[in-house]
Amino acid sequence: MTPDTLLMACRFVHDTVLMLLWGGFGYLATLVPRGLAEPVAERLTIFRLAAVSLALVTTCAALPLQAAIIGDGWPDAVNGQVLGDILASTSVGKAWLWQLSAAGALAIAQGASARLAPMATAAMAALALASLALSGHAVMQGGWQGVVHPLNDILHVLAAGAWFGALLPLVLVLARFGQPPFRTEASVALRRFSRAGHWAVALTILSGTGNSLLIVGWPLGWSSTYQALLTAKVAVVLIMTATAILNRYWFVPRLGRDRASSLAAIRAGTIAEIGFGLAAILLVSVFGLLDPGGK
Structure with a gap:
């Protein structure tokens, strides 16, 4: 397996x-009644700790993989000189x-109390998502675009993460409708998700359109691998929105x-949205490493 392929997999995970940590625990901390x-x-504790561990592992793995891509292959992934040069001068x-x-x-x-853990997790996951805008296509432009593009990229990942990430705890919230002690609170949580979801979906689409215009102009087409994958991502997001x-x-x-x-229909639709969201993230993980102007 090549370093490029592993880096794409690393980015996807x-x-x-x-996104799941930011959107899921942000939803629980702000829109779901405490009870x-x-x-x-x-119930999501094990998932939370596993997801944080994966975030750490994939972050640590990204630099050696980048070194292998920038350098002369796998030997440079563990070459201290190459790693030091990348850290110091790129x-x-x-x-x-x-x-x-x-x-x-x-x-x-994750050392926060059980009561504060959801908010602390969401806040730090949002910070980690925002830091992704410091690399990639968003920082390759100069002038006003070099300022606007990263800011728009941050808005995009946070809006998309709020939408996609909240879907996982929403499935668990929906399961509580059948339990009389939680039925009222579950109804409130669903209504709040529906209201906030309008903003998250709108901001995701608008900021995503802005990113596409800043990188390749009109996003739809098949003239390059990058544009074809971007077109596929747009189609997936539209299906998810529908x-x-x-x-x-x-x-x-x-x-x-x-x-x-x-x-049952809402639960099935929510699970389908999670699947479409995973497909969109996978596509971004692939074309995010490609040259927008290449073939």
């Missing part, structure tokens, strides 16, 4: 777990140091009349 948020967060190395610091802060946040709209405006209003079948 890294971006996925950070329901606490048992859901407790934007890749400087961005990696910030990303390592953010991942370390995320790990330290699924979210179907849930919100067709099945949610029917909860009062036919709770069982509507809940």
Whole structure:
């Protein structure tokens, strides 16, 4: 397996777990009533610790993989001189140091009390996501674009993470509708998710469109591998958006009349959204390492 392929896999795992931590625990900390948020967060404890561990491992692995790509292959992945040169004199190395610091802060946040852990996890995961804008296509431009593009990239990953990440705890919240002690709180959590979801989806689409315009102009087409994969990602996001709209405006209003079948449909749609979200992240992990102007 080549360093490029492993770095793509590393990016996929890294971006996925950070989005799940940011969106999932941000949702629990701010939009889910405490009486329901606490048992859901407790159920996700093992997932949270595993996801933080993966974020640390993938961050540490990224630098050697970058060294192998920049240098002469696998031997340079463990070449101290090459690694030192990348850290000292390249934007890749400087961005990696910030990303390592953010991942370390995320790990330290796991020492917070059970009550504060969701908020601390979400805040540090958001910081780690924002640090991703310090590398990649967003920092390759000068002038006003060199300022606007990274800021727009930060907005995009945070909005997309808020939408995608919240879907996992939402599945657990939906399961509580059938339990009388939690039914009211689950209903409140679903309504709040629906309202906040409008903003997250809109910001994801608008900022994603802005990123595409800043990199390649009109994003749709097949003239290069980069543009073809970007087009596929746009299609996946549109399908994901359509699924979210179907849930919100067709099945949610029917909860009062036919709770069982509507809940089953909402749960199935939410799981489908998670699948589409994973596909979109995978596509970004691949074309994010490609030359937008290449074939």
